[in-house]
Each structure stands twice: as structure tokens, then as C-alpha cells.
Amino acid sequence: MRLSKVAYRYRRRHPLVIEEADASLSPGDVIELTGANGAGKSTLLRLLAGLARPTSGTITDRPAVVGFAPDRFPTDQPFTVADYLRHMSLVRGGARWEPWAERLGMGHLLGTALADLSKGSAHKVGLAQALMAEPGLLILDEPFAGLDADTRAALPGIATEVAGRGGIVVASDHQGGLRELPGLRQWAIVDGRLKEGAASPSPPARATVAVTLPADELPGFLARMREEGYEARRLEESS
Numbered sequence: 669m670r671l672s673k674v675a676y677r678y679r680r681r682h683p684l685v686i687e688e689a690d691a692s693l694s695p696g697d698v699i700e701l702t703g704a705n706g707a708g709k710s711t712l713l714r715l716l717a718g719l720a721r722p723t724s725g726t727i728t729d730r731p732a733v734v735g736f737a738p739d740r741f742p743t744d745q746p747f748t749v750a751d752y753l754r755h756m757s758l759v760r761g762g763a764r765w766e767p768w769a770e771r772l773g774m775g776h777l778l779g780t781a782l783a784d785l786s787k788g789s790a791h792k793v794g795l796a797q798a799l800m801a802e803p804g805l806l807i808l809d810e811p812f813a814g815l816d817a818d819t820r821a822a823l824p825g826i827a828t829e830v831a832g833r834g835g836i837v838v839a840s841d842h843q844g845g846l847r848e849l850p851g852l853r854q855w856a857i858v859d860g861r862l863k864e865g866a867a868s869p870s871p872p873a874r875a876t877v878a879v880t881l882p883a884d885e886l887p888g889f890l891a892r893m894r895e896e897g898y899e900a901r902r903l904e905e906s907s
């Protein structure tokens with residue numbers, strides 16, 4: 669797959685969000701896309717997926733089957749999780765969704781209405797629909813955001829599997845969740861320009877903090893922290 673001088677603006681006379689992006693993607697590539705908030709990561713991912721058309725330039729040789737997991741899965745649809753996944757399976761020619769529901773820890777969610785899902789659970793539905801069709805191009809927009817620890821731990825292996833059967837994986841991720849993968853390519857968008865090579869070459873240093881708060885606020889606090897993508901767990905209770 670190849671990007672040649674791809675540029676994109678949302679509206680006429682608006683500034684370019686992406687300027688003259690050139691890149692080649694090969695089967696088996698796993699690419700981490702970084703950039704500041706508003707840099708254009710989601711825009712580039714939508715261009716790669718074919719959900720938006722370049723204002724100028726071309727994208728050629730896109731794999732036939734594309735899986736796209738958005739950063740915010742749209743839950744304003746009148747389905748349960750199982751109904752939605754069944755529907756997507758039909759759209760995808762009978763793709764098997766059940767193994768993904770199991771692998772992503774969604775068994776208990778199948779009867780839940782999409783509108784009632786937490787952010788992390790909705791995110792899993794987005795991942796399951798993207799993965800079920802065995803995509804040749806898998807696009808993940810902030811895939812780690814809001815996920816529980818088990819699912820976070822499973823994602824690098826899933827990306828490796830997709831790449832292992834010749835797929836291309838592109839994930840925007842400012843948490844470094846794929847950083848340990850051997851052979852990971854790193855793209856950064858800086859001032860509208862796509863650059864190969866990481867914004868920061870090594871995994872960001874990690875720090876652990878302790879927070880003391882009223883016990884009844886703990887569940888909400890932990891949920892908020894996890895939704896932000898941090899690891900958060902209860903240490904102890906004091907009187």
C-alpha cells in the first residue's frame with residue numbers, strides 16, 4: 669500500500685491537516701502513529717482506512733478487507749452487543765465474531781444494549797467488529813484507551829497475529845502499548861507532516877503515585893483513571 673503526496677483539509681480554504689504524506693506500507697508491518705492532540709492522527713487513520721478521500725494525492729494498493737476500530741465507538745444504535753456483532757458478521761460475509769467476543773472478555777456484555785455500555789466496553793465492540801473479518805489492513809484509533817488490564821495485555825499479541833498472516837496494522841497510540849513489539853515502525857505527525865521515526869525513541873518513563881481518598885469514591889475514581897488509560901488498582905484501606 670502506498671501514500672503519494674497525500675494532503676487533506678476538512679473544508680475549502682481551511683488549512684491542510686495533513687500535508688504531502690508519502691509512505692509505503694508492506695504486509696506484516698505494525699505501525700505506531702504518534703502526534704500531539706489535534707496533530708491529525710485520526711484524520712490520517714480515516715484516510716488510510718478509506719473513510720475519507722485525500723484532498724490531493726493518492727492512496728494505492730489498499731488491502732481489500734479493512735478493519736477500523738474508532739477511538740469512540742458510536743453507541744447510539746438500537747442493538748444489543750450480540751445483535752450488532754451478528755449484523756456485522758453478515759455484512760462481513762459470515763465472519764466469526766464469537767471467538768473475538770470471548771478473547772476480548774465480552775461474554776457478559778452480549779445481551780447489553782449498545783447505549784448502556786461503558787466507554788471501555790463500547791471500545792471492545794469496536795475492536796471485535798474490526799477484527800472479525802480478518803482484515804488485510806487493521807486500523808486502530810487509540811486502541812488502549814479505556815481497556816481493562818487483560819484486554820490491554822492481549823492487544824500486542826493480536827496485532828502480531830494480524831501482521832503474522834500478512835496484514836498491515838496501524839495504531840495511533842500515545843500510551844506506548846505496542847512499543848515492545850519487535851520490528852515496530854513508528855510514524856509521527858508533526859506540523860501536518862508525516863515522519864518515519866518516533867517522536868520519542870524509547871518507551872516513556874513510568875511513575876507510580878499513591879492517592880488517598882474516601883472509600884466510597886474509589887470505584888468511580890478507578891473507573892475514571894482506567895478510562896484515561898492509566899493502570900489503577902486499590903492498594904489498602906485505612907481508617
Ligand SMILES: Nc1ncnc2c1ncn2[C@@H]1O[C@H](COP(=O)(O)OP(=O)(O)OP(=O)(O)O)[C@@H](O)[C@H]1O
Pocket residue numbers: 678679685703704705706707708709710711712
Ligand atoms: N470534522 C472535522 N471538521 C473540521 N475540522 C476537523 C474535523 N475533525 C478534526 N478536525 C481538525 O483536524 C485537526 C486534526 O484532528 P484529528 O482528530 O485528526 O487529530 P488527532 O491527532 O487525532 O487528535 P487527538 O490526539 O486529540 O485525538 C484538528 O485541528 C481538528 O480540529
